[in-house]
Amino acid sequence: MKFxxxxxxVNFQGExxxxxxxxxxxxxxxxxxxxxxGIGACGACTVQVxxxxxxxxxxxxxxxxxxxxxxxxxxxxxxxxxVQQAWIDEDVPQCGYCQSGMIMAVSAALAQxxxxxxxQLIRQISNLCRCATYHRIRAAVKRLTQ
Ligand code: FES
Numbered sequence: 048m049k050f051x052x053x054x055x056x057v058n059f060q061g062e063x064x065x066x067x068x069x070x071x072x073x074x075x076x077x078x079x080x081x082x083x084x085g086i087g088a089c090g091a092c093t094v095q096v097x098x099x100x101x102x103x104x105x106x107x108x109x110x111x112x113x114x115x116x117x118x119x120x121x122x123x124x125x126x127x128x129x130v131q132q133a134w135i136d137e138d139v140p141q142c143g144y145c146q147s148g149m150i151m152a153v154s155a156a157l158a159q160x161x162x163x164x165x166x167q168l169i170r171q172i173s174n175l176c177r178c179a180t181y182h183r184i185r186a187a188v189k190r191l192t193q
Pocket of ligand 1: 081082083084085086087088089090091092093102103104105
């Protein structure tokens with residue numbers, strides 16, 4: 048399976064129904080994407096495939112053939128992404144476990160619809176935070192939409 052991972056061409060030979068999350072974490076050792084629920088409900092595993100946020104715990108490897116996959120490690124590799132900066136400015140994370148997925152979801156939404164309203168952006172994010180830092184997530188989203 049050939050695809051681009053964080054800007055690098057990679058070739059991974061494995062079962063095509065392997066969840067992308069395991070390939071990213073176990074084979075490529077990019078552990079910023081987290082395992083939460085494993086059923087596509089929480090979003091802790093969110094990465095971007097061709098710019099779209101996907102839940103990699105239930106995204107089969109075969110769907111990434113020829114695609115650009117970006118993880119949290121690749122998002123701010125050259126310079127900090129504005130979403131990452133907003134997260135820092137609002138001191139969003141508590142335990143931090145879900146935050147890479149949250150940031151990947153927000154940055155994908157912003158890339159697909161630049162300059163959304165706060166409400167439009169919030170409505171696109173269905174990731175869950177087990178520390179319930181939603182008030183700070185909302186503050187960061189507000190900062191991004193001003
Ligand atoms: Fe993938 Fe929860 S771990 S959605």
